[in-house]
Amino acid sequence: MPSLHDNIILSYEVDLENERIRMHTRSSHEVPKNMDVLFSGVMAHAFDTPLYGSIILDLDERDIEHFVPHNRELLESGKGQGWPVSYDSYDELQNQLIEEKYKYMVISSSYGLSGWILAKNVEISVQETG
Numbered sequence: 001m002p003s004l005h006d007n008i009i010l011s012y013e014v015d016l017e018n019e020r021i022r023m024h025t026r027s028s029h030e031v032p033k034n035m036d037v038l039f040s041g042v043m044a045h046a047f048d049t050p051l052y053g054s055i056i057l058d059l060d061e062r063d064i065e066h067f068v069p070h071n072r073e074l075l076e077s078g079k080g081q082g083w084p085v086s087y088d089s090y091d092e093l094q095n096q097l098i099e100e101k102y103k104y105m106v107i108s109s110s111y112g113l114s115g116w117i118l119a120k121n122v123e124i125s126v127q128e129t130g
Helices: 064-070 072-081 090-099
Strands: 008-015 020-026 033-040 044-048 055-062 103-111 114-119 121-128
Touching: 008 055, 033 114, 055 064, 064 072, 064 090, 064 103, 072 090, 103 121, 114 121
Parallel strands: none
Antiparallel strands: 008 020, 020 033, 033 121, 044 114, 055 103, 103 114
16 A cells, blocks of 8 residues: 555545545655545444644554544443444444454644544555646
8 A cells, every 4th residue: 555654634534325535645755646535334433623724644454453442432432322333232332343444544643633433445546747
């Protein structure tokens, strides 16, 4: 997967109906490239501090077993609303994520937007800018 290190986030689109998030970025290297990141099969996401000029430090796939412990407070606040899905226990949610092969993708930031996405797939496409 191509590196998104130091890419600037130009925009992102959340398509709830089709369970997709598309993030448009541009590298800040000597030869700039537009890079689109498509997350598909999205169950849920949480983004913090989206700012103009947000810079990605990295996009990492973390072990799915870390999702529940790292997001317990957020899960607790959304549980009564069926977020991210209806579940009876954290173990049940964890097992569903594993069985359905979700990826826990974490966006770290040098500046601005950071957060995570639970998705089944992630693809990065690269285009040279002219």
